[in-house]
Amino acid sequence: MKPISKLDKSPWETLSSKKIYENHWYALRQDQVRTHTGKQITYTYMEHPGAVAVVPVTADQKIVLIRSYRYTVNDWCWEIPMGGRENKDLETDARKELFEEIGGVTSNLEYIHYFYANNGVSDIRCDVFLARDVNVGVNQPEESELIEIEVFPQNEGFRMAYAGEITDGMSALSLFLCEKFL
Amino acid sequence: MKPISKLDKSPWETLSSKKIYENHWYALRQDQVRTHTGKQITYTYMEHPGAVAVVPVTADQKIVLIRSYRYTVNDWCWEIPMGGRENKDLETDARKELFEEIGGVTSNLEYIHYFYANNGVSDIRCDVFLARDVNVGVNQPEESELIEIEVFPQNEGFRMAYAGEITDGMSALSLFLCEKFL
Numbered sequence: 001m002k003p004i005s006k007l008d009k010s011p012w013e014t015l016s017s018k019k020i021y022e023n024h025w026y027a028l029r030q031d032q033v034r035t036h037t038g039k040q041i042t043y044t045y046m047e048h049p050g051a052v053a054v055v056p057v058t059a060d061q062k063i064v065l066i067r068s069y070r071y072t073v074n075d076w077c078w079e080i081p082m083g084g085r086e087n088k089d090l091e092t093d094a095r096k097e098l099f100e101e102i103g104g105v106t107s108n109l110e111y112i113h114y115f116y117a118n119n120g121v122s123d124i125r126c127d128v129f130l131a132r133d134v135n136v137g138v139n140q141p142e143e144s145e146l147i148e149i150e151v152f153p154q155n156e157g158f159r160m161a162y163a164g165e166i167t168d169g170m171s172a173l174s175l176f177l178c179e180k181f182l
Numbered sequence: 183m184k185p186i187s188k189l190d191k192s193p194w195e196t197l198s199s200k201k202i203y204e205n206h207w208y209a210l211r212q213d214q215v216r217t218h219t220g221k222q223i224t225y226t227y228m229e230h231p232g233a234v235a236v237v238p239v240t241a242d243q244k245i246v247l248i249r250s251y252r253y254t255v256n257d258w259c260w261e262i263p264m265g266g267r268e269n270k271d272l273e274t275d276a277r278k279e280l281f282e283e284i285g286g287v288t289s290n291l292e293y294i295h296y297f298y299a300n301n302g303v304s305d306i307r308c309d310v311f312l313a314r315d316v317n318v319g320v321n322q323p324e325e326s327e328l329i330e331i332e333v334f335p336q337n338e339g340f341r342m343a344y345a346g347e348i349t350d351g352m353s354a355l356s357l358f359l360c361e362k363f364l
Contacts, residue, residue, distance in 0.1 A: 011251055011328060025302075031253075033253060036328050041325075043254075069193055069218075071225055072225075072298075072303070074192055074194075113346030114349065115348075115351035116254075116351055117351045117352075118304065118306065119254050119259060121208060122228075122304075123255050143219065146218050162358070164296070164297070164359060167297050168297070168298055168301055169298055169355050170300065172297060172358075173351050173358070176344070176354075177344070177354075180344055
């Protein structure tokens with residue numbers, strides 16, 4: 001059994017790896033792995049290119065939220081502009097989502113933090129931006145997106161997040177991570 | 183094309199549904215769906231029984247965190263006790279995770295909120311509890327869990343969350359949702 005410490009960056013060893021499913025947005029990867037105990041296990045997880053999330057704030061300190069229908073949970077969720085990684089640099093992806101989902105443009109985009117959205121079953125990482133001085137326009141949703149834009153005073157947006165009304169976790173967490181910069 | 187409003191609870195219609203992969207923890211479900219535009223699409227997503235998360239706080243106002251190795255992201259993450267749904271009632275699952283991951287017991291468990299962890303590609307819902315007056319003991323990790331317990335003053339736990347140091351998003355969000363109750 002290998003000794004473990006916080007300095008051991010990769011205590012598990014990948015013995016083999018294959019894709020068992022793939023679509024346009026993600027794949028299912030199945031690895032044979034030797035764990036820290038020496039045991040060999042099969043680990044199957046969703047392989048995802050990652051996501052960018054953008055918290056949009058207007059020049060007059062309002063937060064722009066999206067009411068989005070999500071088929072997976074058959075529910076409407078309050079969200080912020082967010083989407084899968086497509087380009088090499090994060091900022092291009094962030095500007096693309098901002099424009100597609102709220103017709104938003106800004107010259108004031110700041111990188112804040114990243115988080116893993118669901119690290120037990122997926123490698124998906126979400127990089128969070130704060131967009132200030134956003135001008136909201138007409139959105140360009142993808143065919144599978146059903147969304148409505150609504151603008152809230154900043155304190156009402158945070159009240160909704162703390163009250164659990166922003167049920168999309170990735171959006172709620174992105175708001176919290178940006179709060180101290182506003 | 184169907185008219186859409188916020189009152190339309192299920193604007194998309196499921197035409198057929200099948201499992202294309204399944205393991206002990208989740209399945210991959212592939213549905214044929216008619217969207218709000220009338221178009222027929224294929225929607226493939228991770229079907230998950232849901233998760234419970236528990237924010238553990240001791241009688242002397244300390245927060246108990248877990249340093250956990252996650253194979254999916256090949257990284258160590260700060261987390262709170264959390265796991266997949268197994269029992270009919272949420273509270274039983276919450277107490278089970280608290281005991282397994284930090285040897286924790288409490289007579290003071292409060293339901294806080296729920297969120298969807300990754301609603302574009304999964305139906306996973308996470309229900310969040312706040313456990314007060316927790317006595318920390320010896321943990322009983324599952325074979326695939328590699329975890330170390332560490333106890334922090336409450337304000338340091340929240341500082342870490344706001345600073346983006348708690349990179350497991352579901353744990354960071356659970357902390358934020360509990361903050362106003364502490």
